[in-house]
Amino acid sequence: MLVLLAVCTRSTLAAEADAAALIARLARPAPANTRFVEARFSSLLARPLVVSGQLTYFAPDHLVRRVDEPFRELMTIRGEEVVVERDGEQPVRFSLKRAPELLGMLSSFGALLAGDRTLLDRHFRSSLSGDDVRWRLVLTPTSDRVRQKLGSIHVDVERDAVRCFTLVEPDGDASLMLLGDTAPATRPEPLERGWLEALCSGVAP
Numbered sequence: 001m002l003v004l005l006a007v008c009t010r011s012t013l014a015a016e017a018d019a020a021a022l023i024a025r026l027a028r029p030a031p032a033n034t035r036f037v038e039a040r041f042s043s044l045l046a047r048p049l050v051v052s053g054q055l056t057y058f059a060p061d062h063l064v065r066r067v068d069e070p071f072r073e074l075m076t077i078r079g080e081e082v083v084v085e086r087d088g089e090q091p092v093r094f095s096l097k098r099a100p101e102l103l104g105m106l107s108s109f110g111a112l113l114a115g116d117r118t119l120l121d122r123h124f125r126s127s128l129s130g131d132d133v134r135w136r137l138v139l140t141p142t143s144d145r146v147r148q149k150l151g152s153i154h155v156d157v158e159r160d161a162v163r164c165f166t167l168v169e170p171d172g173d174a175s176l177m178l179l180g181d182t183a184p185a186t187r188p189e190p191l192e193r194g195w196l197e198a199l200c201s202g203v204a205p
Contacts, residue, residue: 019128020117022135025160027115032057037183041193042173048191052183060110060119077106100146101167108139108153112162124153134158134202156200164200176200 033056040049053067067073074085082102084092096103104123111120120126123146124139137155141147147170154166163182167175176196178184188195 019126019137022128022132022157023112023117023120023137024115026112026157026162028057028113030058030113032113034179035183036177036179038175038177039191039193039196040173040175043171048193050187050191055109055179057109057113060114060116061106063106063109077102100141100143100149101169104141104146104150104153105165105167108155109165112155130157136201154200156202158202163202164196166197166200 033054035052035054037050037052040051042049051067051071052069053065053073056064056066058064062078064077065075067075072087074083076083076085077096080096082094082096082099096106107123108120111117111123120139123143124141126140127138129136129138135157137157139153139155141150141152149169151168151170154164154168155162156164156166162179165177165179167177174193176193178196178199182199184199
């Protein structure tokens, strides 16, 4: 029994060390920029809402999301404040506490680009699958308040780069954000969630 316990303990420690090492490989010096295409699938929408633009990471608590198409919008998350700016409109400001899904995105994105497993564990329970080349990290918020809006985050990685960032809501609706070279230049119509998920996993649809 003691031998079995020792083996299980060593296996758990090895798995934790592997996860920490993989996450550490994602670290990027700030500022870090990446283009994105994001598709929002909702039961309230007749067709998915697709936007594209650029993400800029400055620090674990500072992220800028610029949408270029099909409209122009600038969202700045810094500390506890969110500022949304659109052409011809007054800026909208609100506390990050009012948007648990944004808090979840910032916490996970910031921790991953910092390569900080400890920071990630402050906000999420995590599970890892895949191999050294292609792997997926599933993050579940530990906060009850965040879980009311955000069920889980799926992070698909190839080697040292995040391919996709998927936010899954408790009711099954989801936003899939494809980063960098994963973002498709062309898309089929109608756009299907399964097609994007195949891109995220690295399996060409």
